[in-house]
Every structure is written in C-alpha cells, then in structure tokens.
Amino acid sequence: MVPTPRHQALRSISNNTVAPERPPFCTLTELFGSHVFNDAVQRKRLTPEVYQALRCTIDRGLVLEERVAAEVADAMKDWAVEHGATHFTHWFQPMTGLTAEKHDSFLSPVVDGGAIHAFSGKELIMGEPDASSFPSGGIRATFEARGYTAWDPTSPAFLRETAFGFTLCIPTAFCSWTGEALDTKTPLLRSCEALDRSARRLLGLIGEEVERIHATMGPEQEYFLIDRDLHRLRPDLIACGRTLFGARPPKGQELEDHYFATTPERILNFMMDLEQGAWKLGIPLRTRHNEVAPHQFEMAPRYEKVQLATDHNMLLMELLETVAERHGLACLLHEKPFAGVNGSGKHNNWSLADENDRNLLDPGQTPHENMRFFVLLTALIRAVDRHQDLLRASVATAGNDHRLGANEAPPAIMSISLGSELEEIVEAFVQGSDARSHSRSHLQLGVTTLPPLPKDTSDRNRTSPFAFTGDKFELRTAGSSQTIAYPNMVINTIVAESMDYLSDQIEERSTAQAGTETRKIVQDLVQDTLKQHHRILFSGDNYAGDWTREAERRGLLNLRSTPDALEQWGADKNIALFEQYSVLSRRETISRSNVFFAGYVHRIKVESLATMQIASTSILPAGIEYQKRIAESINAARTASAAMDLVEQEKLLIDVGDTVNRLRTGLRSLEERHRQCEELESDPVTTARMVRDRVLPVMEKVRAQADHLEQIVDDALWVLPKYHELLFLH
Numbered sequence: 001m002v003p004t005p006r007h008q009a010l011r012s013i014s015n016n017t018v019a020p021e022r023p024p025f026c027t028l029t030e031l032f033g034s035h036v037f038n039d040a041v042q043r044k045r046l047t048p049e050v051y052q053a054l055r056c057t058i059d060r061g062l063v064l065e066e067r068v069a070a071e072v073a074d075a076m077k078d079w080a081v082e083h084g085a086t087h088f089t090h091w092f093q094p095m096t097g098l099t100a101e102k103h104d105s106f107l108s109p110v111v112d113g114g115a116i117h118a119f120s121g122k123e124l125i126m127g128e129p130d131a132s133s134f135p136s137g138g139i140r141a142t143f144e145a146r147g148y149t150a151w152d153p154t155s156p157a158f159l160r161e162t163a164f165g166f167t168l169c170i171p172t173a174f175c176s177w178t179g180e181a182l183d184t185k186t187p188l189l190r191s192c193e194a195l196d197r198s199a200r201r202l203l204g205l206i207g208e209e210v211e212r213i214h215a216t217m218g219p220e221q222e223y224f225l226i227d228r229d230l231h232r233l234r235p236d237l238i239a240c241g242r243t244l245f246g247a248r249p250p251k252g253q254e255l256e257d258h259y260f261a262t263t264p265e266r267i268l269n270f271m272m273d274l275e276q277g278a279w280k281l282g283i284p285l286r287t288r289h290n291e292v293a294p295h296q297f298e299m300a301p302r303y304e305k306v307q308l309a310t311d312h313n314m315l316l317m318e319l320l321e322t323v324a325e326r327h328g329l330a331c332l333l334h335e336k337p338f339a340g341v342n343g344s345g346k347h348n349n350w351s352l353a354d355e356n357d358r359n360l361l362d363p364g365q366t367p368h369e370n371m372r373f374f375v376l377l378t379a380l381i382r383a384v385d386r387h388q389d390l391l392r393a394s395v396a397t398a399g400n401d402h403r404l405g406a407n408e409a410p411p412a413i414m415s416i417s418l419g420s421e422l423e424e425i426v427e428a429f430v431q432g433s434d435a436r437s438h439s440r441s442h443l444q445l446g447v448t449t450l451p452p453l454p455k456d457t458s459d460r461n462r463t464s465p466f467a468f469t470g471d472k473f474e475l476r477t478a479g480s481s482q483t484i485a486y487p488n489m490v491i492n493t494i495v496a497e498s499m500d501y502l503s504d505q506i507e508e509r510s511t512a513q514a515g516t517e518t519r520k521i522v523q524d525l526v527q528d529t530l531k532q533h534h535r536i537l538f539s540g541d542n543y544a545g546d547w548t549r550e551a552e553r554r555g556l557l558n559l560r561s562t563p564d565a566l567e568q569w570g571a572d573k574n575i576a577l578f579e580q581y582s583v584l585s586r587r588e589t590i591s592r593s594n595v596f597f598a599g600y601v602h603r604i605k606v607e608s609l610a611t612m613q614i615a616s617t618s619i620l621p622a623g624i625e626y627q628k629r630i631a632e633s634i635n636a637a638r639t640a641s642a643a644m645d646l647v648e649q650e651k652l653l654i655d656v657g658d659t660v661n662r663l664r665t666g667l668r669s670l671e672e673r674h675r676q677c678e679e680l681e682s683d684p685v686t687t688a689r690m691v692r693d694r695v696l697p698v699m700e701k702v703r704a705q706a707d708h709l710e711q712i713v714d715d716a717l718w719v720l721p722k723y724h725e726l727l728f729l730h
Contacts, residue, residue: 213353
C-alpha cells in the first residue's frame with residue numbers, strides 16, 4: 001500500500017536528526033540589547049543636549065522638538081545602516097490584535113546617478129500607511145484611506161534580522177485622519193498617563209511625593225509546539241489555530257509527567273535559539289519550562305514598564321512562530337488547540353513602581369502598618385469589584401471561551417485572592433479589630449543535610465482570576481494569543497478611577513474633620529471602602545460549584561461567554577469611564593465593541609466552514625471506504641462459509657454506517673445554520689449570540705461523530721494526524 005501523507009510525515013519525524021546550525025558563541029551580556037537603539041546607544045550617539053531632551057520626553061512626557069527628532073533620526077539611521085539595514089518601518093499594532101508594518105528604504109538618489117542614505121526627523125515622527133483595510137469598528141469608511149503612525153519614543157527602535165539583512169523597526173501608535181486611535185497601543189499609553197496622574201495625587205495626599213509612577217508587567221507566555229510536517233496535514237490548525245477534530249488519545253496529561261520534565265533536545269535547541277533572538281531585541285526572558293499538557297511550554301520575562309512589556313510580548317509571539325519554522329516545528333498560540341488537555345494562557349503580572357523602580361505593591365514585613373500599600377491595595381479591590389464587567393470583557397475571545405474554567409484557567413467570575421495573611425488583615429480592618437502580620441517562618445524538611453527554607457506567609461491560588469502573589473497581582477484569565485494591551489489598559493483605568501475616589505474622599509474628610517491626623521482619616525476610609533467591596537475577595541477553590549452559588553449570592557457577575565462579556569464593554573458607565581480618563585472617546589469605545597463582536601463572529605464562521613470542509617473531504621470518505629470494506633469482507637466470508645458467525649462484524653458495519661449517517665446529518669444542519677448566519681442582517685450582539693447558540697453546538701455534534709469514526713476506522717485510511725502523534729512525537 002502506498003503510504004499516505006500522514007504516514008510519510010510520521011516516517012520523516014522518526015528519521016529527523018538534523019538541527020539548525022548553531023550560531024557563534026556570545027555571552028548573554030554581549031547579546032542583550034545588541035539590536036536595540038536603547039539608552040546606551042542613544043547616550044553614545046546623541047549630543048548631550050539632545051540626549052537629555054529625549055530622556056525628558058521618555059521619562060517625563062515632555063513634547064519632543066523637531067530639531068531633536070531630526071538629530072535622533074540621523075543617529076538612528078547611521079546605527080541601523082552600520083548593522084546592514086536598508087529599510088525602516090513604522091511598527092504598529094492595529095485592532096487585528098497583531099502587528100503591522102510598511103517598509104521604506106533609506107535610498108535617496110542624487111544628481112550624478114548615485115545614492116545616499118537619508119532618513120529625516122519627519123519620517124521618524126510620522127508615517128502614513130493605508131488605514132482603509134484595518135478594522136475600525138465604524139470609525140473609518142472603506143473609502144477613507146488616510147491614517148498616521150506616530151513615533152512612540154518610550155519604546156526603543158530595534159532591528160529585525162532575517163537571512164538577507166536587517167530592517168529598522170520603529171514602534172509607533174496608529175490613528176485616523178481625524179485623530180482617533182485605530183490601534184491597541186494608543187489607549188494603553190493614555191491609560192498609563194491617567195494612572196500616573198491619579199497615583200501621584202493619591203500618594204501626595206498621604207505624604208509621599210513621587211515624580212512619576214508607572215505600571216510594570218511581566219507576562220508569562222504559554223504555547224504548544226508540534227512537528228511542522230504534521231501541522232501541515234491539519235487544515236483546522238492552519239485555518240483556525242485549533243483542532244476541530246481529534247479523538248482522545250490513550251495517554252494525555254493524566255500522569256502529570258510532562259510538567260517541569262526534562263525538555264527534549266530538539267525543543268531545548270528551539271528555546272535557546274528563541275532566547276538568543278529575544279535577548280538581541282532587549283526582551284528580558286528569564287524562565288523556560290515544560291507546562292502541564294504534552295508539548296506545552298512556558299516562558300517568562302523580567303518586569304518592565306507595561307507599554308514596553310506589551311511591545312515585547314507582541315515581538316515574542318512573532319519570534320515563536322518564525323524560530324519554530326526554522327526548527328521544523330509549528331508554534332500554536334491558540335487558547336485551546338487540543339480538546340481534553342490544558343489550554344494556554346498569558347499570566348498578566350501587574351504592579352506599580354515609581355521613577356526609581358521601587359515596587360509600590362511590596363507589602364514589606366509588616367503590611368498592616370504600611371499605609372501606602374494598604375491604600376493602593378484598597379484602590380485595587382474597589383476597582384476590580386466595581387468594574388468586574390470590564391476586566392472580564394478585556395479577555396473575552398472565542399478562543400478563551402474554550403479555556404476559562406476548564407481546570408487550567410480560572411472561571412469567568414472575577415474575584416481577588418489575597419492569600420491568608422492579607423485576607424486576615426483586611427478582615428480585621430473591616431471588623432475594626434487589631435490587625436497583625438505573620439512572622440516569616442521556615443520549612444523543616446526532616447533531612448539534616450537540607451537547609452531550612454524560608455516559608456511565604458501565604459500560599460498561591462492558581463484558580464483565582466486576580467491573585468496577589470507577593471508584590472504584584474496576576475491576572476490569570478488573559479488568553480495566550482491575545483494582546484495584553486487591552487487588559488492592562490482596563491486595569492490602569494479602573495485603578496486610576498478608584499485612586500481618584502480615595503483622593504476625593506481624603507480631601508473631603510480632611511476638610512470636614514479639620515485637625516484629625518491624616519493617618520486616622522485614611523484608616524477610616526480604608527475600612528469603609530473595604531466594607532463596601534470585600535465581597536470580591538475569595539481565596540478558596542474557584543472551580544468548586546459552591547463558589548459559583550456563593551458568587552451569585554454576593555452579587556458578582558458570571559459572564560460565561562464572549563457575547564455576554566462584550567455586551568458590557570459598551571455600557572454607558574464604561575463609555576463614561578474611558579471618556580473621563582481620556583483613554584477612549586465614545587466613538588473609540590463603541591468601535592472596539594464592534595471590532596470585538598465582529599472578530600468573535602468571523603472566528604466561529606471560519607471554524608464552521610473548516611468543520612464542514614474537513615469532515616466532508618477527509619473524514620466522511622474514510623468512514624464510507626471503511627464501511628465498504630467491512631461489507632465486502634462480510635460478503636466474502638459468507639461466500640466462503642454460510643455457517644460462519646458474523647454477528648460482531650455486522651454490528652461494526654452498523655456502527656460505522658450509523659455514525660456516517662449522523663455525521664452527514666450534522667453537516668447538513670451545520671451548513672443550514674451557517675447560511676442563516678451569513679444572511680442575517682442584525683446588530684452585532686444578536687449575530688454573536690446566534691453563532692454561539694446555533695452554530696457552535698452543531699459543530700460539537702459533528703465533532704463527536706467524527707471522533708467516534710477515528711476510533712474505529714482502519715488507521716491506514718485516516719488522513720489527519722491523530723492526537724497521540726501531534727502531542728507526543730518530536
């Protein structure tokens with residue numbers, strides 16, 4: 001029998017011993033930032049006056065003068081050309097959730113027929129890509145093509161390296177001709193400024209003067225790696241990023257033997273290659289390890305300013321895919337590429353720091369006496385309680401719906417876990433009793449040769465959507481494929497609003513209670529605020545059914561699906577919030593709501609079409625062919641011996657035939673419902689609900705029949721790589 005492409009791919013993997021050529025050795029310090037126009041390069045190449053002016057723009061938000069931009073552009077061009085760059089691009093992040101770029105060369109012809117390198121301050125500051133074909137959610141009509149990219153000096157330019165050279169990439173914001181944001185970065189930058197203003201005001205009122213406050217971020221990134229040859233034989237992975245079919249393999253993650261296990265050499269080579277590329281770009285990757293599911297992995301960087309961390313995470317997702325290709329692998333960033341095993345998230349570790357990078361969410365040894373910490377903590381608790389809907393909506397995607405609450409991610413109910421020590425202190429505040437901090441103890445392991453280990457005052461809660469983990473808050477609901485710009489924009493904005501509420505209260509109470517110590521006023525305010533909002537605190541098992549009922553009793557939202565969550569995005573109170581802090585205008589908020597809903601609907605429509613195509617052209621033919629072979633075998637056996645017992649063979653024939661019939665019936669139903677959705681002319685909410693309620697359930701029924709066929713059809717007839725091959729072969 002001629003081997004199928006699937007079996008040829010399996011044979012190729014078995015014989016694969018070739019690794020990419022190892023690059024020349026460089027130390028980490030030599031690599032790190034070598035492809036970045038960073039502070040060290042700027043200090044070296046710019047005049048002191050221009051360098052100081054640029055730093056004032058980056059650190060203090062001062063306007064950059066044109067003459068400064070011109071000198072920066074000239075130095076940036078010389079640096080890039082010396083590395084071999086021939087082109088530059090404004091690198092931006094439209095509302096596709098991806099990155100975009102248009103390349104222009106440094107080439108400038110001269111009169112004598114030659115050419116020089118040229119790059120002006122104007123070209124650095126502003127670009128003009130076509131804005132007509134990017135999602136705008138109604139802000140722009142198709143015929144309105146003009147858009148602008150604006151240089152973001154807070155994120156340094158970098159060089160993108162390929163086999164044939166370098167391209168200078170300049171991080172930018174992206175806006176329409178009317179000045180409205182068409183990207184994910186501009187609202188994030190606006191929220192950073194709002195947070196800075198509100199935090200400085202609040203800290204000033206409690207006696208702490210700081211020059212600048214910024215959010216910090218360290219996003220942990222989970223991903224799957226599978227062999228590229230097998231990936232190419234799965235049309236669902238290519239079109240949708242996840243498997244629409246696949247029977248449960250004999251072994252999944254039940255043995256928990258993949259988590260933190262020894263990394264296979266081929267994968268470790270990939271990780272090392274990835275890290276070197278990341279370090280060149282100044283991305284401070286620090287951690288790598290095997291995750292829970294087979295062929296699932298994770299990496300984590302050190303903390304940076306949130307806007308830079310967001311850029312770096314977008315770059316990392318690009319690097320993951322390009323480096324994987326180099327190693328004969330495919331990287332899957334979908335939140336749930338495989339049913340029955342853990343999906344992938346992006347743990348969003350958020351904190352606050354001042355101009356000296358002092359972590360303002362570090363509680364210290366005695367958090368109950370740390371007024372600054374408890375004021376900030378109170379602002380966060382109030383923010384999450386008041387704006388559960390926005391926080392949930394910021395991570396709502398079709399892919400994430402498959403993951404949230406599926407034992408690898410928190411449920412859709414927003415809550416905060418503070419850990420036992422802080423919750424005890426909060427409860428003491430609420431009750432008006434004396435609060436105490438735990439003394440730090442040590443673990444005794446019962447082996448004399450092992451040293452005592454310092455014990456944290458609280459355990460970690462991996463089931464919590466928003467958990468305090470020592471000196472930061474970890475939003476665990478973000479999906480692995482999404483940009484972290486939106487969840488961080490929301491966190492910044494809602495925290496800024498709560499900070500301003502506390503500031504207003506301190507000012508009002510100080511006036512009303514003239515002569516009362518500030519500490520007493522703040523303590524009473526913290527107590528009153530925590531009494532109102534401590535319902536959002538929960539440190540138990542978020543997967544437990546009891547918690548769902550308890551959360552309902554407390555009045556917490558449970559927005560189970562993306563359409564439910566996205567309905568909240570454009571609520572009047574949320575539009576007013578974004579407008580109040582100049583993060584998004586009403587039009588910009590509504591436009592994003594439209595983009596989110598459209599993305600959800602289009603994603604499921606693509607999956608629906610892929611389901612119909614794959615089932616009709618690959619799965620049904622295999623079932624029908626196997627049915628034919630069984631029938632021919634039964635007839636041949638009867639011809640050979642009329643007395644032969646063929647009951648079990650006939651049962652198998654009936655099973656295959658019935659499954660084929662049910663599969664075909666399901667496909668007809670799916671085709672009809674998909675057509676109805678295509679013809680539906682309605683508002684985005686109604687359309688999203690329709691694909692959720694009428695299309696997705698039928699897709700699941702079709703899958704159930706297809707997966708049953710996979711378990712009984714002759715393996716030689718099955719053309720799609722199976723789960724045990726995708727998840728365990730490397």
